[in-house]
Amino acid sequence: MIMILETIGQLLIKVREENPLVHNITNVVVTNFTANGLLALGASPVMAYAKQEVADMAKIAGALVLNIGTLNEHEIEAMLIAGKSANQHGVPVLFDPVGAGATSYRTETSQRLAQELDLAFIRGNAAEIANVIGERWEIKGVDAKEAGGDVEDLARAAAKKLRTIVAITGKVDVISDGETTYSIHNGHPILTKVTGTGCLLTSVMGAFAAIANDKLIAGAAALVCYGVAAQLAAEKAAGVGPGSFQIEFLNALHNVTADDVRRFGYIEKKE
Amino acid sequence: MIMILETIGQLLIKVREENPLVHNITNVVVTNFTANGLLALGASPVMAYAKQEVADMAKIAGALVLNIGTLNEHEIEAMLIAGKSANQHGVPVLFDPVGAGATSYRTETSQRLAQELDLAFIRGNAAEIANVIGERWEIKGVDAKEAGGDVEDLARAAAKKLRTIVAITGKVDVISDGETTYSIHNGHPILTKVTGTGCLLTSVMGAFAAIANDKLIAGAAALVCYGVAAQLAAEKAAGVGPGSFQIEFLNALHNVTADDVRRFGYIEKKE
C-alpha cells in the first residue's frame, strides 16, 4: 500500500495548490467548523442556501456538499436545485444523510435526494447508510450504534444499489464503489466528542473530489488525510479534553503533510 | 450540604453512563457550542427544527430544550409541535426565554410557550424571568442588568405562577419549584464573555433532567456541575482571555468529576 499512500500525499498537495471551491448546503450546527476546517486544509468554502442563487453557486464550485443535519423544506428544495445544476455542469455532488433512520422525514428525504440526483459520494455512519437503502440499523438521534452487521458488505451493497461511491465511517472507515473497497484504519475515538467531525469529513471529501479524476482514490485520500490529522491532533490534546482537540484538529488539517500520510496512513484494499 | 453534593456527584456520573439524548431547538448563535458542550459533558445532542420531524425526534429524546434566541414564526410552530409531543410522551421540556423583555415579540412568544406547554423548567436571567411573568426588569439586548429586586423571591413567585421549576442565573444562581429553593454560589464572571454559556446551561439541565426523577435536584445538580466546571476552566485560562476560557470550559465539562463537585460545590437550601 506504499504506492497508494504516495498518491494520497500528492492529492493532499494538489488540494492546497488548487484551493478548490466547495459549496456546502449544510446544517446550522456545523457551518462554522466546516468552513474553518476547509480553510485550514487549504480549500475554499462557500455556504449558499437560497433557491435564487444555489444553481449559480454550484456550477462554479469544484464540489457540492449536501448535508441534512438540520433539514427543512426550503433547504431540500435548494439542495435539489443546486444538485441538478451541479449534475449538469459536471460538478461532483456529495451527500451526508445525517440522522437517516432517526425520523422518517430524514429517511425519506435521504432516499429522495439519492434518487433524484446523480451523487458522486454518500458518506455516513453504518446506520445512516443502511437506512438510505432501506435496511434498518439502530440509530439514536444522529449518532449510530455500531451494532453487528458487516460494514464492508453494507458499503458494497449500498454502492451497487445507489450507483455511487459509499463511505461508511466508524471505528474503521470503509469506502467502496461496489467493485473495489478500501478500509482505512486511521482516525481517533475523540472525534466523536466534537460535533461536526463527520460533516466536515464529507466536505473534505468534496475538496479531494474536486481535484482528482479517480473519485474512489480521492475519497480514500480524504479519509486517510483526515484520519492522520486526527491522530496528530489527538496526540497534542492527549489527556486535555475535546475543546483542545477541536482546536488542535484545525491546526492539524493545516499542518498535515504528504510525509505524515506516508508514515501514518493505514489503508487496505479489500478486493 | 454534604449529602446533596454527594447526590449531585452521583447524577453527574449517571449522565455519563446513560448518555441521554437532548433534543435542542435553539438559536443559530449557539448551536455548535451547545452540541459540543453536551458532547463534552457526556450527553448526546441532536438539533432538529422542521415541523415535519420534531414530534418524532422529541418523543425519543430524554429531554427537549426550547430556546428563542433567534426565534421566527416557523421555529415557534416547531417548538409547539415538539413540546406537545414531549408532553404526551413524558419527556421533560426546558425553556430558555432568551431576550424576553427586549422586544414584545420575545415577551409574547415566551408567555405563549409557557402557557401552551407543560414546562419542566424555565431558565433565564432575572430580567427574562420577570418578563415572562409580566413584571418589568431592565434588559439590554439579551443581557440582563442585574438591578435590584430579590432574585430568590422572583424565582419562587415565577415557579408558583408558571407551575414549573424556575432557575435564575447570575452572580448567584437560584432554582426553585415554588416550595423549595436552592442558591448556588459556583460559576465565574468570565462566563459572561462567552456567548451561549446560558443557553448551553439550559441544555445541560436537560441532560440532568433526562436521567433523574427528582427534577429540582436535577436542576440544582446541573447548576453546580456547570459552575464548578467554569471555575476549573477559569483557573486554567486565568489572565489569558475569553477565547481560551471557551476551550478550557469544554475541556472542563468533560473532565469535571464527582470529587470536584464534592470539593468545590457550594449550594444552600433556602427554605
Next chain:
Amino acid sequence: MIMILETIGQLLIKVREENPLVHNITNVVVTNFTANGLLALGASPVMAYAKQEVADMAKIAGALVLNIGTLNEHEIEAMLIAGKSANQHGVPVLFDPVGAGATSYRTETSQRLAQELDLAFIRGNAAEIANVIGERWEIKGVDAKEAGGDVEDLARAAAKKLRTIVAITGKVDVISDGETTYSIHNGHPILTKVTGTGCLLTSVMGAFAAIANDKLIAGAAALVCYGVAAQLAAEKAAGVGPGSFQIEFLNALHNVTADDVRRFGYIEKKE
C-alpha cells in the same frame, strides 16, 4: 499620525466603557464567532432576524450590521425593516456585501440594500465593493482575488457613488468617505485562514460607530484595533495553526490596549 493613534486608543477605551449594543443580522457561518468577538472586545452583541421584532431591536441598538453571507428572501425583508427602523432612529447601519459578484442574487441584493437604506458604512473586499457599484472584479466564491486595480481609487469612487463611508480590506486596508482616505497597514495574512474575520470586522466597526461622532475616524479606529489584535494573536499562534490563531485572536480582542495601538498601529492619511 501619533495624534490619530491617540484618538483611536481613546475610542477603544470608550467602546469598553460604553459597551454598545450591536444588532447583527448576519450569516449562519459566523454568528457564534461574531458574538464572541464582540463580547471579547467589550461590546454587547445581539442577533435578531424575525420581521416581527427587528424594527424594535434595531432602534434600541447602538449600531445595526447587515451581512448577506447566507442571505435568503426572509432575511432580506428583515434587513430592510431593521435598516429603515435604524435610519429613523439615527442608529448607524453597516453593510457587509459578502460574495457580491459571486452570484447575481448577491449583487442585486447588495445594490438594493445600498439603494433603499441610508448606510453609514460598507465594508468588503475589493471585488465585493466593485460589484456593488457595478464594476467587475474577479471573485471566487466569497473570497476575492486581489487582482489589479487601485484599491484607494475604488474606495473613493464607491464612497462618492454610494454616499457612505467605504472600507476595503485586504493586504492593506483602506477607508474613505470620498474626501478623506486612510490606509491601514495592520492585520496578518492568517486572518484569511479563519472564516468570518471579515464579517466580525464589520461588526467591530459597528461597535466603534456606536460610540463615536466622527464616523470615518470610528471606522479607521476599528480597522487599526482589529489589525493590531490580529498581529498580537499571530505572534502567539506563530507556527501553530489557524485553530490556535482563532482562539488567540479572541483573547487579543479582549486584551488589546490603547498602548498597543500607540505602539503597533500604522495608519496613513492619503488626502
